[in-house]
Amino acid sequence: MILIDFNGIAIGNVVVQRLAADENLIRHMILNSIRMYRQKFHKEFGEVVIVADGAGNWRKEAYPQYKANRKKSRDESSIDWENVFRIINMVRDEIRDNFPYKVMHQYGCEADDVIAQIALETQEFGKHEPVMIVSADKDFIQLQKYDNIKQFSPMTKKYVKHDNPRLYMMEHIFRGDGGDGVPNVLSDDNVFVEGRRQSPVTKKKIDSWIQSEDLKEAMGQDIYRNFLRNKKMIDLTETPQNIKSEIINNYENQDPWKNKSKVFPYLIEKRCKLLLENVQEFING
Secondary structure (H helix, E strand, C coil), rough: CCEHHHHHHHHHHHHHCCCCCCCCHHHHHHHHHHHHHHHHHHHCCCCEEEEECCCHHHHHCCCCCCCCCHHHHHHCCCCCCCHHHHEEEHHHHHHHCCCCCCCCCCCCHHHHHHHHHHHHHHHHHCCCCCCEEEEHHHHHHHHHHCCCCEEECCCCECCCCCCCHHHHHHHHHHHHHHHEEEECCCCCCCCCCCCCCCCCCHHHHHHHHHCCHHHHHCCCCHHHHHHCCCHHHHCCCHCHHHHHHHHHHHHHCCHHHHHHHHHHHHHHHCCHHHCCCCHHHHCCC
């Protein structure tokens, strides 16, 4: 399967191409990207699955500071993000209704959770179906510990690879993720929202933690508490079990192939002239 990080490619197109909040232009860029990645990976990895962010977020409930500065950054941007997200969500629903692809957006979780859970499901019962994750998000590197899971970045147009995905995830947890508002393990919960500097985490310190036989003892209670905070935010196996079950149930109960005949009329209706020339690339095996 080809798991496409829908919000990732949509927002990436808007930012990189400096697109205005133009419905037709954004629609074309999104659909053309999907066509291109399907054409590139279909033969080896199978069919496309569109995965978008859902409303609500279990991480923010567990850690209110999660991505707390994102809204401020977008409010200060020259891009009309409210309108952009309206268009992105509209196109997502159009794909669900008119294309033969499963479209996933689950209440309470991000696309990361859905992509990870569907990919991890391929480890069950010896399935090991080839999986291509189309996303620039480095959080997915941790899934590369499984040989059947690969990743391609739409931003760099290159495969995302790491020699030691398990070590990468541990270092990521120790260092945190500033872009998501997750501090390093030496810093308290509010360091970003209060605009303070983090306490530095050195490579020497990380090496000592990794080599320790008892991480809790090596870190001490307060730092270990921050480690667990970060692990919950970063480790994609930490998604709550009820959400995992809902994801798999939703995925297994979708039957989008009935939409195959709708693609051509849809592209005509939306006046996607250039995409009509390659309409078979959306549906052919």
